[in-house]
Amino acid sequence: MGSQFDFSAVVSGDYGKLFVIGVQYTFVLFGLSWVVSMSVGTILAVLSLSRTKVLRWLVAVFVAYHRNVPLLVQLMLWYFAIPRTLPTSVTSVINSWRPEVAYAVIALSLCCGAYIAEDIRSGLRAIPRTQFEASRSIGFSRFQSMRWVILPQAFRLSLPSLINDTLDLFKSTSIAAVIGVGELTYQMRLIENETFRIYEVFIVVSAIYFSVTIPFMILAAAASRHAALYRK
Amino acid sequence: MSDAAIVFDQVQKRFGDFTALAGFSERVGKNEVIILCGPSGSGKSTLVRTVNRLETLQGGRVLVHGQDVAEHTVNVDVLRRGIGFVFQQYNLFPHLSAIDNVAIGLRRLLGQPKDSAADQALALLARVGLKEKAHRRPSGLSGGEQQRVAIARALAMKPTILLFDEPTSALDPQMAGEVRSIISSLAEEDMTIMCVTHDMGLATSMADRVWFLEGGALVESAAASDFIRSENPRVRNFLSKILPHCR
Amino acid sequence: MLTIVQDHWSFLLWGQFPDGPIGGLALTIVIAVMSLAITFPFAVCIALARTSGLPMLHWLSTGYVYVVRGLPILTFLLWLYFLLPLLLPFSITPFWTLLAAIVIYQSAYLSEVIRAGIEGLPPGQTEAARSLGMSWFIVTRKVVLPQALYDVLPGILNQFTIIIKESSLGSVIALNELTFQAAQVDSFLVTKSLSIYCLIALVYFMICFSLSYLVKNLENRIANKRGATLTGPDNFGFA
Numbered sequence: 001m002g003s004q005f006d007f008s009a010v011v012s013g014d015y016g017k018l019f020v021i022g023v024q025y026t027f028v029l030f031g032l033s034w035v036v037s038m039s040v041g042t043i044l045a046v047l048s049l050s051r052t053k054v055l056r057w058l059v060a061v062f063v064a065y066h067r068n069v070p071l072l073v074q075l076m077l078w079y080f081a082i083p084r085t086l087p088t089s090v091t092s093v094i095n096s097w098r099p100e101v102a103y104a105v106i107a108l109s110l111c112c113g114a115y116i117a118e119d120i121r122s123g124l125r126a127i128p129r130t131q132f133e134a135s136r137s138i139g140f141s142r143f144q145s146m147r148w149v150i151l152p153q154a155f156r157l158s159l160p161s162l163i164n165d166t167l168d169l170f171k172s173t174s175i176a177a178v179i180g181v182g183e184l185t186y187q188m189r190l191i192e193n194e195t196f197r198i199y200e201v202f203i204v205v206s207a208i209y210f211s212v213t214i215p216f217m218i219l220a221a222a223a224s225r226h227a228a229l230y231r232k
Numbered sequence: 233m234s235d236a237a238i239v240f241d242q243v244q245k246r247f248g249d250f251t252a253l254a255g256f257s258e259r260v261g262k263n264e265v266i267i268l269c270g271p272s273g274s275g276k277s278t279l280v281r282t283v284n285r286l287e288t289l290q291g292g293r294v295l296v297h298g299q300d301v302a303e304h305t306v307n308v309d310v311l312r313r314g315i316g317f318v319f320q321q322y323n324l325f326p327h328l329s330a331i332d333n334v335a336i337g338l339r340r341l342l343g344q345p346k347d348s349a350a351d352q353a354l355a356l357l358a359r360v361g362l363k364e365k366a367h368r369r370p371s372g373l374s375g376g377e378q379q380r381v382a383i384a385r386a387l388a389m390k391p392t393i394l395l396f397d398e399p400t401s402a403l404d405p406q407m408a409g410e411v412r413s414i415i416s417s418l419a420e421e422d423m424t425i426m427c428v429t430h431d432m433g434l435a436t437s438m439a440d441r442v443w444f445l446e447g448g449a450l451v452e453s454a455a456a457s458d459f460i461r462s463e464n465p466r467v468r469n470f471l472s473k474i475l476p477h478c479r
Numbered sequence: 480m481l482t483i484v485q486d487h488w489s490f491l492l493w494g495q496f497p498d499g500p501i502g503g504l505a506l507t508i509v510i511a512v513m514s515l516a517i518t519f520p521f522a523v524c525i526a527l528a529r530t531s532g533l534p535m536l537h538w539l540s541t542g543y544v545y546v547v548r549g550l551p552i553l554t555f556l557l558w559l560y561f562l563l564p565l566l567l568p569f570s571i572t573p574f575w576t577l578l579a580a581i582v583i584y585q586s587a588y589l590s591e592v593i594r595a596g597i598e599g600l601p602p603g604q605t606e607a608a609r610s611l612g613m614s615w616f617i618v619t620r621k622v623v624l625p626q627a628l629y630d631v632l633p634g635i636l637n638q639f640t641i642i643i644k645e646s647s648l649g650s651v652i653a654l655n656e657l658t659f660q661a662a663q664v665d666s667f668l669v670t671k672s673l674s675i676y677c678l679i680a681l682v683y684f685m686i687c688f689s690l691s692y693l694v695k696n697l698e699n700r701i702a703n704k705r706g707a708t709l710t711g712p713d714n715f716g717f718a
Contacts (some may be wrong), residue, residue: 068640068687069680073658077680080665080674089716134323138337139313149339153327167548178651187556198254198561206550213549214710224454 010200015191022187029104029173029183034166036109041116045154046146048121059117067113071175075107079179104176112169119165123158124150151166160224168218171209184208237262237297237424238394244291245278245448252278254448257290265425267456269433271470272447276428279445280395283426284315296393316386320398322378323344324370330357331359331382331453334388336450341389358383361413384416394418396427400434412437417479431458465477483674487664491679494655502655504682510574510646510656515583515639521582522589525629527619529590530597540590547587555579560652575656581645585638594632596627630705633698640687640694647683657682670699 016079048059061089079100083091094102127150135149177186188205192198238260245253252275260266264372268276273474281287282294285308294301301311324333334353338344357366360380370378379399386394399415400408412434419425419438429435435442435456442459442469444452460471494502528540559580563571598621608618648660661679665672
């Protein structure tokens with residue numbers, strides 16, 4: 001280990017490239033998983049209002065599973081176990097791309113989707129039934145009422161927790177390192193192993209994470225203050 | 233039958249053990265203005281809510297322009313476009329400005345472009361005297377103003393039937409006055425109106441007929457001027473409670 | 480799945496204990512309980528510092544919470560795994576590394592839960608106590624904390640389930656807790672991956688789900704008593 005701080009030793013040349021690759025993977029994981037988890041969460045939240053008991057029960061089981069099992073175990077299940085049960089026609093398609101990225105996105109999206117479903121559901125529950133009546137009276141169908149009147153309000157009400165869960169999703173992308181996705185934490189371990197400059201590497205990696213997470217935290221704090229005012 | 237806008241035929245509605253409507257039958261002519269009153273629990277709000285199928289029936293039929301509203305072939309969403317509904321608690325969409333509350337149906341149901349929807353919405357808001365406050369959120373409007381926006385919203389789809397469920401009873405007297413004059417002016421137009429209210433000022437100024445309900449059945453149906461002089465003891469008892477001076 | 484349970488139950492439940500080091504589910508629970516016990520006093524101190532009204536303490540503690548919440552725990556754990564052997568004159572086991580990571584990380588999260596409880600108390604409570612002439616220390620110990628901690632009991636328990644789930648990260652630094660043992664069995668049996676991972680998912684699920692059920696009941700009971708619910712920020716980091 002070097003006796004003095006030397007950032008150039010870890011950010012220049014090949015190591016610098018590894019950081020760039022790490023950032024790219026982190027953002028690919030984050031971006032894809034965020035889009036999928038928002039969709040999954042919204043659909044589940046709406047389904048949880050369904051009149052069909054079986055459907056509500058299925059949503060509840062899905063949410064409970066993803067909230068009560070460690071994400072690492074969920075990821076291992078997706079990466080190590082489930083491909084063995086899939087037909088080879090499916091796995092060969094996944095393997096022709098980057099299987100570890102694909103399974104990481106699936107695991108992250110479903111887990112975060114379960115949390116987002118709960119956020120939106122609590123937003124939906126806070127909206128009075130009369131809003132639904134009012135929009136039906138104008139002539140909106142059930143679906144249109146959801147789309148134009150109810151969901152926009154639910155998103156606004158659940159904004160603080162949506163931001164928090166988005167932040168958690170961003171941080172959770174690091175867990176994909178365990179199955180070999182070359183994201184930021186994975187590269188950190190790699191560069192540390194080769195350079196032994198653990199302080200420099202950690203400071204660089206932290207700075208990159210902070211540049212995303214700190215704005216999110218400030219945003220979340222502002223949103224919850226705003227929500228507190230909105231409810232008064 | 234042909235000139236009736238709304239026909240109630242043996243309409244029955246129960247909520248658990250409570251009977252809201254006990255085989256109610258009556259008809260509302262085209263462009264007729266009906267005021268409904270009666271003690272709470274008499275079924276008057278429920279009756280109005282059956283017209284645009286906010287309530288489903290346990291028996292009987294409701295016909296709007298000769299069509300059974302519960303019929304499977306009837307598209308209830310299209311039916312509701314032709315029926316404006318104004319609630320006691322306004323029920324504006326809190327995430328939208330006044331003008332967007334009025335324009336949302338034009339934009340999303342009729343697919344009108346943003347500009348023309350906004351122009352129409354603004355014209356409707358001008359009609360209820362709220363042009364200057366078009367871009368405020370409901371939370372920035374008084375109760376009376378919110379109710380006027382709600383009326384503009386109900387008018388946006390150019391309905392032929394307007395339903396009011398106690399439109400002025402959540403308002404203080406001055407605000408109620410503003411809303412009352414707007415509703416009365418609507419009664420002058422080619423519009424079938426059913427309005428649940430205890431506001432006898434509203435009744436005498438616009439009603440063709442006043443229906444008095446009790447226990448889910450029609451007790452009296454009369455012209456407004458006759459109604460307040462009714463000899464029916466149940467009507468007298470009711471009126472003595474809402475109009476202390478006519479004891 | 481049943482044959483796996485029959486053949487490997489003791490390995491998954493408590494590792495080689497008593498012939499060797501304790502592991503498996505037993506170790507997972509030891510880690511979780513010890514983490515919470517060590518975290519708790521730190522979290523209380525940070526929460527008090529944030530609500531103290533002293534600028535210096537407030538900014539220090541707020542900065543700590545933001546920094547910790549800004550990093551993934553896995554990143555932090557892996558860094559500690561490299562760092563601690565260099566800093567400490569004696570060798571450190573993965574067990575203490577994981578414990579250190581969870582304590583540092585969770586003291587920030589748990590402090591947020593407790594802070595919500597302190598800030599949720601009506602201001603009249605402290606004012607009344609202070610006007611009786613009680614010192615800040617007495618007011619905090621006798622009036623503020625007993626009420627605030629009672630109110631956020633569900634939040635604290637909720638954090639406990641999160642710690643249980645986070646302890647699975649020990650497998651990444653070769654700590655023989657439940658997830659690691661499962662991976663061992665998996666590589667030993669080779670073809671039984673689905674059964675083995677479903678089995679431990681089920682174990683985690685049963686523990687955490689019953690705890691969340693308890694939390695919900697407790698929440699209702701406390702809400703009935705106090706007329707308010709406070710669970711603090713709902714986070715799922717490595718849920």
